[in-house]
Amino acid sequence: MAVTIRDVARATGVHVSTVSRTFSAPNLVSTPTRERVMAVAAELGYRPNRAARALTTGRTHNLGLIVSDIANPFFPPLIKAAQAYAREREYHVFVADTDEDPQAEEELIRTLAKQVDGVVLVAPRLTNQAIERLGLELPFVVVNRRVKGLSAVLMDIGHGTELAVEHLAGLGHRRLGLLSGPRGSWSSEQMKRAAAVAAERADLRLTVIGPNAPTERGGIAAATAVRDSGVTAVIAYNDLVAIGLIEGLGELGTEVPADMSVVGVDDTVAGRLNRPKLTTIVMPTPAAGRTAVDLLLQAVDEDGRTAAQATLATDLVVRESTAAAPGVADTGA
Structure with a gap:
């Protein structure tokens, strides 16, 4: 039979409500108790009911991630890193592609808003004004764009x-x-x-x-x-x-x-x-994916009341497509 929340409570020696809070609002449970409950839950193989938890907390534990062109090889490393980090935080990520179309971008945001706790918007094609307006409806993190009042991850x-x-x-x-x-x-x-x-x-x-x-x-x-x-x-x-x-x-x-x-x-x-x-x-696309999810979960916890910004370093790698200018001896630069 499936392990229930009552089984975890019984094995841990705490009330059922404490087990529930451990998964739905861990910040309200002391660290020793939270660690004990999580350890017992893992040992018993308990998995919280996501639908029930959503009804209790008002959270879906889903995030949206919208990119402008999923066929562009820039995006997959960012997506994979974001998904992996979200999974560690017990969140799932819905990925959507706008095909460089701002109208499709806005439609996707409005559709996802009913199913997610927040959205990561990567290299958006919408205007800042449109993003600001949509940001009033749910938490946002924007990657490679500065938008007033919203958290952002910028690659330098x-x-x-x-x-x-x-x-x-x-x-x-x-x-x-x-x-x-x-x-x-x-x-x-x-x-x-x-x-x-x-x-x-x-x-x-x-x-x-x-x-x-x-x-x-x-x-x-x-x-x-x-x-x-x-x-x-x-x-x-x-x-x-x-x-x-x-x-x-x-x-x-x-x-x-x-x-x-x-x-x-x-x-x-x-x-x-x-x-x-x-x-x-x-x-630094993988780092941008992880950082964007981290900032989005902070925004979700604070109901979008604060905006944070992270700037990630870039570098140059020299390969074969650059050489000395025509008529100039190769300096080895």
Whole structure:
């Protein structure tokens, strides 16, 4: 027969209500008692009834996680890390994909709001005003976007962009291109600002090309504009755009890195397997997934009354897609 809450209470020597609070509101139970109850429950194989607990606590113990394009290799490591961390906290995660459509994003949020305690919104396409309005209805954590009144996890793409500019300057490049992302992208705007500052500091000429779709096709479509811009090196919005750009440049007879150096963003498996292997800005996606769930559970516990922000470091990994500028001896930078 299935182990019941009364079996756990009897074996632990506490009241049934204490066992119930251990699972529904552990902060209300002393640490020694909570640990004893959890140990006995594990030994007996007891699993709390999620539906009953939801009725008692008003919590579903479900979280929503919405991404803009689940096919983009940037997202799976973040999703897996978020799910694993949530599972450790006895939460389940519902994952949804908006296909880069802000209207679909809002519809998904409203649908999930009936089934979850809070939502992690990753690289959203909605306006800040729309997100603020939806944030009044349930707790939110936004990844790679600052929204007033909401907790956020930011990956310091600005620092990574500066490292990329410095790397390319060290290779002798004097004219740089920045292949921006979709209109309204927070990450793209941070990259533009950081690239402009770093380029001015290094006395380089910067050309921004975009907006562009954040996909391989977006990179292919931008290849002609990149070739005709006169730049000798490009920082692309993400690895997919960089891979598409390399493909498109190849079709135009421009070789990477001999004729054009290309830097991606994200450090995805696709970039590591590409030929040439991508030099790229490393984004801490697993850490972002874990941190986002942690901040969301804090927001759920506090009914969204407080907002916290975490900023995660980025780095640059140099591989095969960058080289000395044409006509410049390789300095080994």
